[in-house]
Amino acid sequence: MNSSRHRPRCALGLSLLALLTGVAGCSSADDGVHAAVPGPGAAVTRLCQNLDKALPRKVDGQDRGDPVPASALTAGWGSPAIILRCGVSRPTEMNDPDADGAEVDGVGWLIQKRENGSYLFTTTLRKAYVEVAVPAKLAAADGSAALVDLAAPIKKAIPEGIAD
Numbered sequence: 073m074n075s076s077r078h079r080p081r082c083a084l085g086l087s088l089l090a091l092l093t094g095v096a097g098c099s100s101a102d103d104g105v106h107a108a109v110p111g112p113g114a115a116v117t118r119l120c121q122n123l124d125k126a127l128p129r130k131v132d133g134q135d136r137g138d139p140v141p142a143s144a145l146t147a148g149w150g151s152p153a154i155i156l157r158c159g160v161s162r163p164t165e166m167n168d169p170d171a172d173g174a175e176v177d178g179v180g181w182l183i184q185k186r187e188n189g190s191y192l193f194t195t196t197l198r199k200a201y202v203e204v205a206v207p208a209k210l211a212a213a214d215g216s217a218a219l220v221d222l223a224a225p226i227k228k229a230i231p232e233g234i235a236d
Contacts, residue, residue: 154206
């Protein structure tokens with residue numbers, strides 16, 4: 073008789089566990105693009121928050137759809153996503169005098185082409201480092217089309233200078 077009292081509770085527990093597992097597996101957060109959120113100091117965080125407010129709704133023809141976790145230090149556009157991270161650390165590649173660089177509409181960039189055909193761009197000579205990852209599918213010839221759309225907001229929100 074004791075065992076019959078425990079069966080319904082056990083079945084209910086298993087049903088509840090299956091329901092919770094199913095709901096967790098279908099959460100919208102799992103469907104989003106993930107991006108590591110930088111951890112800069114307070115001054116750089118304020119600059120990045122200003123940049124977030126100035127960012128365009130479209131970059132390289134792609135609609136904005138921010139990555140998870142949600143943060144004013146990250147933004148995204150399209151699928152596969154162009155990912156912007158503000159307040160990143162200074163890349164060691166900036167120490168290389170032979171590193172590739174370019175200026176796009178008044179913003180200097182370190183250019184890093186990855187083996188998979190994608191590009192990673194990082195601003196130079198700004199009070200905060202802004203990194204833009206462009207997937208291979210959207211990179212076209214040199215991956216810089218996204219930088220044209222991002223130049224004006226970066227110039228507006230991140231002053232020229234050397235990042236701390």
